[in-house]
Amino acid sequence: MYQYASKYAQKAYEQDKAGNYKAAHQNYLKAAEVLQQLIQFTSNPQLKNMYYVKAKEYLARAKELKDMGMQPVEGGRRRSSRKGSRGGDSGGDEEEDELEEAISEIIIVEKPNVKMSQVAGLEEAKRALREAIILPMKRPDLFKGARNPWRGILLFGPPGTGKTLLARAVATEVDATFFNVSASSIISKWLGESEKLVQQLFETAQEKQPSLIFIDEVDSIASARGGSEHDAMRRVKTTLMTQMDGVTTKKSDRIVVIGATNLPWELDPAFRSRFEKRIYINLPDF
Incomplete structure (x- = not known):
């Protein structure tokens, strides 16, 4: 590559x-x-x-x-072509621009073109994903009332078994915007702004729905809490759980969060509970 x-x-x-x-x-x-x-x-x-x-x-x-x-600069700064969403507060627009730029640096946003039929083997995992995500998104009329679709899916298993490829294939099947997020990148590069970045991520996903947010290495951001955990890390985790709760409570939203990990036992129990459906991705069976 x-x-x-x-x-x-x-x-x-x-x-x-x-x-x-x-x-x-x-x-x-x-x-x-x-x-x-x-x-x-x-x-x-x-x-x-x-x-x-x-x-x-x-x-x-x-x-x-x-x-x-873009438009000519004014007073040494580029004038934003977007209308302010915070009562004309240009500082708010600049901050939002910075967060969107941060998303573009560490989060791949795309419309993938990988179909399920192109993924070799993993038939059990593909069947589970069709039932958990593809069918509810294609036929939302079948999932009303008590039959609410899952909004949080956890893919776990050995490294290199195709978790990312499967997530991309799901996004292709439902024609969703695919947000490929590396949890470790958010923490390592944007620890001071991670909470705002997570919030902006979910807002962008809401604007571009149907959306599929794929969080790779989710254990790096959602490991079990301990006394030595940094306050900033704890706030990021809380923000992410809050945003995931928002996805599950808004029934009209067509957003699914998929987490991937090789170490599911290291996830915080409170965070793990946000992933209502868990699918084991084994070694390819072809």
């Missing part, structure tokens, strides 16, 4: 140099997206850091190119 990122980056450099900023902007974003996927899949910390640095560089340049095509 790294060669694809390099290919997109090389195209972006050439188009940037030639003044073809629109095409360069698109290729910078594509290169960064591929690198973000590599960050998810590699366990080598040195490679993760290299991919992160390059992805951040490409996203920064893409933002510069985007800003060049």
Whole structure:
């Protein structure tokens, strides 16, 4: 996959140099997206850091190119083209822009194109996901009253068994916006702003529904609480549980949260209870 990122980056450099900023902007974003996927899949910390640095560089340049095509600056600051949602408070708009930029850096938002039929094996897991997510989203009329669909699904099992691929396939089947979140990235890079970032994530998912929020390595953010737990970490966990509760109480929302972990026994019991349906993802059975 790294060669694809390099290919997109090389195209972006050439188009940037030639003044073809629109095409360069698109290729910078594509290169960064591929690198973000590599960050998810590699366990080598040195490679993760290299991919992160390059992805951040490409996203920064893409933002510069985007800003060049926006309205003129006023007083040395770019004027936002969006209307303020907080009574004209420009500071609130700037803060929201920063959070949306943070989401673009560590959260992959896409419309995937991977069908269930393309996933080899794992028939039991696919059947469970069809019953838990696909059918309720395609036929909401069948799930009313006491038959409420599950809004929190936990995929657990050994590493490398296809949890992310299955989640992407589910999003494809129901034509949902797919939010691919690395819990460890939120904590490591945005600990001071993690609560706001989590809130913004769910607000964005609500705007783009039907949405599927996939939280990889969920145990890194939802491990069992202890006396040595940092206050900031505790607040992030509380915010995430509150947002998940909001998803389950709003019956009209078409949002599903899928968590993935290799260590389900390390999850906080209160957090684990938010995942009403748990599906074991075994080694491929083909």
